[in-house]
Amino acid sequence: MLSPSTTPVRQSSVRAHNLALVLHTVANGANHPSRAAIAAATGLTRATVSALVDDLVAGGLLVEVDPPPRTGAGRPAAGLALTSTGPAGLGCEINVDYLAACVVDLTGAVRQRFAEHADQRPADPAHALAALGRLAARARLAAEADGLIVAGAALAVPGLVGDGGLVRVAPNLGWQDVDAVAALRAVPELADLPITVDNEANLAALGELRVSGGDPAFLYVSGEVGIGAGLVIGGELYRGVRGWSGEIGHVTVYPDGRECRCGSRGCLEQYAGQEALADDVPRAAAALGIALSAVVNLLDVPVIVLGGAYAPIFAALRDGIETELRRRVLTAGLAPVTLRPAALGADAAMRGAADTIIRGVREDPAAWLRARA
Amino acid sequence: MLSPSTTPVRQSSVRAHNLALVLHTVANGANHPSRAAIAAATGLTRATVSALVDDLVAGGLLVEVDPPPRTGAGRPAAGLALTSTGPAGLGCEINVDYLAACVVDLTGAVRQRFAEHADQRPADPAHALAALGRLAARARLAAEADGLIVAGAALAVPGLVGDGGLVRVAPNLGWQDVDAVAALRAVPELADLPITVDNEANLAALGELRVSGGDPAFLYVSGEVGIGAGLVIGGELYRGVRGWSGEIGHVTVYPDGRECRCGSRGCLEQYAGQEALADDVPRAAAALGIALSAVVNLLDVPVIVLGGAYAPIFAALRDGIETELRRRVLTAGLAPVTLRPAALGADAAMRGAADTIIRGVREDPAAWLRARA
DNA sequence: TCAAATAATTCAACCACTAAACAATTTCAG
DNA sequence: CTGAAATTGTTTAGTGGTTGAATTATTTGA
Numbered sequence: 001m002l003s004p005s006t007t008p009v010r011q012s013s014v015r016a017h018n019l020a021l022v023l024h025t026v027a028n029g030a031n032h033p034s035r036a037a038i039a040a041a042t043g044l045t046r047a048t049v050s051a052l053v054d055d056l057v058a059g060g061l062l063v064e065v066d067p068p069p070r071t072g073a074g075r076p077a078a079g080l081a082l083t084s085t086g087p088a089g090l091g092c093e094i095n096v097d098y099l100a101a102c103v104v105d106l107t108g109a110v111r112q113r114f115a116e117h118a119d120q121r122p123a124d125p126a127h128a129l130a131a132l133g134r135l136a137a138r139a140r141l142a143a144e145a146d147g148l149i150v151a152g153a154a155l156a157v158p159g160l161v162g163d164g165g166l167v168r169v170a171p172n173l174g175w176q177d178v179d180a181v182a183a184l185r186a187v188p189e190l191a192d193l194p195i196t197v198d199n200e201a202n203l204a205a206l207g208e209l210r211v212s213g214g215d216p217a218f219l220y221v222s223g224e225v226g227i228g229a230g231l232v233i234g235g236e237l238y239r240g241v242r243g244w245s246g247e248i249g250h251v252t253v254y255p256d257g258r259e260c261r262c263g264s265r266g267c268l269e270q271y272a273g274q275e276a277l278a279d280d281v282p283r284a285a286a287a288l289g290i291a292l293s294a295v296v297n298l299l300d301v302p303v304i305v306l307g308g309a310y311a312p313i314f315a316a317l318r319d320g321i322e323t324e325l326r327r328r329v330l331t332a333g334l335a336p337v338t339l340r341p342a343a344l345g346a347d348a349a350m351r352g353a354a355d356t357i358i359r360g361v362r363e364d365p366a367a368w369l370r371a372r373a
Numbered sequence: 374m375l376s377p378s379t380t381p382v383r384q385s386s387v388r389a390h391n392l393a394l395v396l397h398t399v400a401n402g403a404n405h406p407s408r409a410a411i412a413a414a415t416g417l418t419r420a421t422v423s424a425l426v427d428d429l430v431a432g433g434l435l436v437e438v439d440p441p442p443r444t445g446a447g448r449p450a451a452g453l454a455l456t457s458t459g460p461a462g463l464g465c466e467i468n469v470d471y472l473a474a475c476v477v478d479l480t481g482a483v484r485q486r487f488a489e490h491a492d493q494r495p496a497d498p499a500h501a502l503a504a505l506g507r508l509a510a511r512a513r514l515a516a517e518a519d520g521l522i523v524a525g526a527a528l529a530v531p532g533l534v535g536d537g538g539l540v541r542v543a544p545n546l547g548w549q550d551v552d553a554v555a556a557l558r559a560v561p562e563l564a565d566l567p568i569t570v571d572n573e574a575n576l577a578a579l580g581e582l583r584v585s586g587g588d589p590a591f592l593y594v595s596g597e598v599g600i601g602a603g604l605v606i607g608g609e610l611y612r613g614v615r616g617w618s619g620e621i622g623h624v625t626v627y628p629d630g631r632e633c634r635c636g637s638r639g640c641l642e643q644y645a646g647q648e649a650l651a652d653d654v655p656r657a658a659a660a661l662g663i664a665l666s667a668v669v670n671l672l673d674v675p676v677i678v679l680g681g682a683y684a685p686i687f688a689a690l691r692d693g694i695e696t697e698l699r700r701r702v703l704t705a706g707l708a709p710v711t712l713r714p715a716a717l718g719a720d721a722a723m724r725g726a727a728d729t730i731i732r733g734v735r736e737d738p739a740a741w742l743r744a745r746a
Numbered sequence: 747t748c749a750a751a752t753a754a755t756t757c758a759a760c761c762a763c764t765a766a767a768c769a770a771t772t773t774c775a776g
Numbered sequence: 777c778t779g780a781a782a783t784t785g786t787t788t789a790g791t792g793g794t795t796g797a798a799t800t801a802t803t804t805g806a
Contacts, residue, residue, distance in 0.1 A: 006397070008417045009390045010794060011761045017382045018762085024379070036784055044381045048763055050785060073773035074783025160704060168707055217614045229671070233614075240673025241590045241606075242708060247670040250703040252663050255627060264701045290625050294667050297620040298602070300613025328637045330623040331533065334541055335615060383763055384792045391793090409753055421794055423754060446804035447752025 015052075016366035018044060022052045023061060023082075023365050027107075032068050032079030053080060059369040060086045061106065061361070082107045087368060088143055089357025090153035090193065092136050092184070093350040094128060095200070096120060096172050096225055101136040102347070103143035103150060104354035106361065108210055111146060112139040113347075125167075125178040133187030140189060151368070152194040152357040155180055156203040156349035158226060160244050165197035171261065172225045196356065198239075200349040201246050204342075205230025206237055206359075207352030208305055211343050218303035219295055220342065221248060221288070222349075223310040225274050231301070249273065251291045274309050285317045289324025296329045296337055307342030314341035388425075389739035391417060395425045396434060396738050399453050400480075405441050407450030426453060432742040433459045434479065434734070455480045460741060461516055462730025463526035463566065465509050465557070466723040467501060468573070469493060469545050469598055474509040475720070476516035476523060477727035479734065481583055484519060485512040486720075498540075498551040506560035513562060524741070525567040525730040528553055529576040529722035531599060533617050538570035544634060545598045569729065571612075573722040574619050577715075578603025579610055579732075580725030581678055584716050591676035592668055593715065594621060594661070595722075596683040598647050604674070622646065624664045647682050658690045662697025669702045669710055680715030687714035 025038050035053055039046040056062040060083055067079040084105050092101045100115040114135045120128045132155075140150050157180065159170025165181035181195045205220035209232050216235040222228045227249030231238045239245055249269035250262050257266030270276060271287035292304055306314055318339060325339075326332050344351055361368045398411050408426055412419040429435040433456055440452040457478050465474045473488040487508045493501045505528075513523050530553065532543025538554035553570045557563055578593035582605050589608040595601045600622030604611045612618055622642035623635050630639030643649060644660035665677055679687055691712060698712075699705050717724060734741045 006394070006415075008394060008415050008794090009387045011384070011387070011763090014382045014384065014387055014762060014793095021379070021381060034784070042379075042381050045764055046785065047765085047787080051762085070772080072783080073771095073781065075769095075771040075785075077784060160707070162707075231671075233611075238606075238672075241675050242673055242704075244704045244707075245671060245673040247673075247703045250670050250701070251667045252701050253628065255663055262703055267701075290628055291667075294624045294664075295671060297623050298604075298618060298668060298671065299611075300615055300618040300620075302614050328623070328625050328640075330620045330635055331615075331617045334533070334535075334617070381763090384761095384794090387762095387793060407753070418795055419754065420756080420796080424793085443803080445752080446750065446802095448754075448800095448802040450753060 012366075016364065018042075018048070019052055019055060019365045019369070020363055022049060023056060023362055026062060026080050027082055027362060030068070032065050032081050034067065034077030034079060036077060038080070055369060056365060059365070059372055061365055061368065084109065084111075085147040086149060087151040087358065087361045088148040089354035089359075090136055090140055090143075090150050090190075091156070091203075091350040091352070091354025091357070092132055092153060093156040093200070093347075093353065094120060094132050094173070095158055095349075098346070099128070099132045099135055100347070100350050101132065101139040102350050102354055103139050103148065104351065104358060105148055106358050108355070108358070110347075110351070110354075111148060112142045114139050121172075121174060125173075125175050125180075126183060128173075129178075129180060129183035130187070133184050133190060136184065137187055137189035140193075150193065151361055152196070153184065153190060154203070154353035154356045155184065155195065155197045156200040156353045157197060158200045158224060158228070160247075161197050161199055162243070165195065167197065198353065198356070199228060199230070199243070199246065200224075201228025202230040202237055202239060203350075203352035203356070204307055204344070204348035205232050205305075205352065206355050207344050207348040207350075208232075208307065208342055209235065209237075210351065210355050212305075215303045215305075217301060218305050219292070219299075219301045220305045220307055221292070221310065222308040223272065223274065223277065223306070224308045227269050227273055229295075231299070233301075248291055248295070251294060253287045253290050277309060277313075281313065281316050282320050285320025286324055288317065289321040290328065292321065292337075293325055293328035296325065296331075300331070301337075302335065303338045303340070305340055305342050307344070307348055311341040311345065385739075389737065391415075391421065392425055392428060392738045392742070393736055395422060396429060396455075396735055399435060400455055400735060403441070405438055405452030405454050407440065407452060409450060411453070428742060429738060432738070432745055434738055434741065457482065458520040459522060460524040460731065460734045461521040462727035463509055463513055463516075463523050463563075464529070464576075464723040464725070464727025464730075465505055465526060466529040466573070466720075466726065467493060467505050467546070468531055468722075471719070472501070472505045472508055473720070473723050474505065474512040475723050475727055476512050476521060477724065477731060478521055479731050481728070481731070483724070483727075484521060485515045487512050494545075494547060498546070498548050498553075499556060501546075502551075502553060502556035503560070506557050506563060509557065510560050510562035513566075523566065524734055525569070526557065526563060527576070527726035527729045528557065528568065528570045529573040529726045530570060531573045531597060531601070533620075534570050534572055535616070538568065540570065571726065571729070572601060572603075572616070572619065573597075574601025575603040575610055575612060576723075576725035576729070577680055577717070577721035578605050578678075578725065579728050580717050580721040580723075581605075581680065581715055582608070582610075583724065583728050585678075588676045590674060591678050592665070592672075592674045593678045593680055594665070594683065595681040596645065596647065596650065596679070597681045600642050600646055602668075604672070606674075621664055621668070624667060626660045626663050650682060650686075654686065654689050655693050658693025659697055661690065662694040663701065665694060665710075666698055666701035669698065669704075673704070674710075675708065676711045676713070678713055678715050680717070680721055684714045684718065 254266035627639035
């Protein structure tokens with residue numbers, strides 16, 4: 001069955017779906033599958049796959065490459081691969097001490113990367129975003145000189161993002177109601193791009209999803225100055241109704257505990273934020289364990305990935321967290337919760353941002369072909 | 374676009390999708406829409422809608438009824454409505470002091486309802502389920518005498534349910550690893566039905582979704598002996614990776630607080646479960662507020678529905694909960710969290726269970742038509 | 747009484763997929 | 777060295793489902 005929705009479906013939707021299916025199979029399947037292998041993997045006929053592949057090759061999304069090693073008799077296959085000269089995503093990140101932009105191609109490879117280290121807190125938002133825009137523009141031009149076509153840009157910010165890319169609050173940057181999309185679009189070299197803005201932890205979770213490959217459901221916890229989380233379920237990011245999910249840093253751990261900047265008491269951030277972390281690792285681990293137990297009890301998430309400042313000290317945190325999980329997760333006895341460090345380092349959010357763009361092309365190649373026609 | 378998935382799509386899937394779309398439009402749209410109105414609402418052509426409606430009428434899912442009041446000139450329309458003599462769902466519930474079964478027709482109307490009050494804790498699972506099975510069989514026979522066709526049964530239990538309807542743990546019933554599906558299927562009158570089992574709070578959330586209509590995203594909190602929760606997002610129930618989401622009763626509220634039956638300390642259940650509730654309502658409200666704040670911070674859920682034992686004392690709980698939400702939810706200042714009592718009473722879970730069956734028919738009418746052919 | 751309006755059906759055209767036959771290219775047995 | 781078997785990829789006729797335009801049906805209102 002197709003997804004329940006309120007829009008009609010016609011033959012062109014079938015084509016769009018199956019184009020995405022073929023592209024997905026090439027991207028996530030074995031090395032350089034043949035048309036016949038794609039047909040076998042998807043259940044489509046070889047005739048249909050051939051027609052779909054023709055469209056994707058003509059549209060510059062797939063290329064024929066050397067076939068996989070032969071096995072037995074028969075006409076040799078033509079291998080298919082994602083192109084490395086087609087659409088690409090521009091990922092940007094602004095953080096407390098860090099500006100960065102990168103370009104990722106359809107295969108997921110990072111083709112350009114520019115970063116600038118500097119404390120952004122004294123700068124006003126307009127200046128910081130202008131500097132980031134210049135960085136992004138350089139990345140875009142360098143990528144396009146390489147034959148890539150930047151299909152869009154996404155920006156990761158450590159804060160709450162509202163509709164239209166409006167940054168409602170970014171406490172650690174001192175921002176409030178900043179129109180980041182407009183600021184980036186003001187850079188001439190970026191003016192023609194679709195630009196989106198999203199929370200840093202959400203995008204880092206997507207970055208982790210891309211590189212880790214395996215887990216279709218996990219919680220990514222990002223320990224920075226603040227603590228954010230990105231929830232991936234069924235291979236997709238869950239953003240919440242208004243896009244404000246994942247604020248694990250302000251989950252109450254000790255109801256009458258330390259005062260928090262947010263006005264509450266006993267927030268996780270006060271015990272496991274970057275500052276508290278320096279003081280008392282065991283207590284941070286316990287606090288994390290308590291908050292994560294709540295997540296697992298509520299959402300039944302089987303895997304937790306620790307990123308940001310937590311990744312390098314994963315070994316020191318592990319025991320303390322797991323002790324609390326064992327004690328406090330109701331289903332701990334039925335199935336364990338897996339804890340692991342993040343695979344990507346500081347670039348996770350930026351990589352995830354770029355990934356949202358290429359993800360868009362991969363999930364709806366028909367739209368890309370139409371636009372390129 | 375269609376949903377990304379790993380299965381191919383063919384013309385028959387288009388048909389299946391559009392049949393569901395038409396049925397959905399009749400079910401959720403204005404009163405008794407005409408074919409032309411459906412075409413306008415869905416974007417399909419009138420020719421296509423006519424063909425789809427023919428199939429649905431022939432398959433006994435839609436009936437022509439008196440048209441809506443005329444407005445101006447033109448040939449009068451034929452109104453369409455869900456049939457009340459077609460497929461129906463059998464909903465069952467077993468709880469600490471309560472057995473019940475009901476039959477709900479395609480329109481959502483309760484057509485049969487049987488209940489038996491008795492403490493189930495002394496009875497062993499087999500006896501209790503046999504008694505429930507007899508109740509369900511009576512409901513089914515009475516419904517089928519009315520022209521309904523029971524398409525399946527669903528059972529609500531206060532516990533964790535694993536694959537294949539195995540009840541892994543139901544603490545308040547004292548159950549462990551009970552094969553509830555097999556027990557119900559042992560009743561001859563139910564042997565031919567597809568039977569599913571789900572958590573009581575999850576199903577109550579679905580029941581609430583059906584009657585409340587409006588909110589596409591909310592958390593339903595069920596205060597019984599234990600405390601469960603069902604999360605609805607985008608009009609669908611979120612079950613978690615293993616179906617064990619919603620265990621809000623064992624979210625830690627006071628890390629060093631009262632010991633809980635589960636082996637942990639400071640679980641919400643110890644402060645806001647039915648027993649604690651009798652002692653100290655303000656404290657229960659505060660504890661609920663703390664746990665719910667965690668949910669909102671993590672998931673950005675805009676609406677919380679209080680059901681079970683909480684519904685009748687909603688007024689007494691409201692202030693205490695809202696105080697904590699205001700203090701502890703990071704985004705409380707950006708958009709308020711709505712708190713409201715459940716619309717359905719004790720029958721919520723049973724209604725939700727029956728609803729899963731008719732939901733199945735509504736979401737894939739093509740499968741029903743094929744089976745009836 | 748007839749024109750205008752609206753509802754529903756019919757029919758030719760189109761699009762995408764399937765199934766089966768065919769063409770191309772290789773392996774391997776004799 | 778030759779030809780049968782195997783495998784890939786293409787071609788072609790057929791089918792199912794939607795569209796759009798024409799047609800039929802039925803009512804209102806000038």
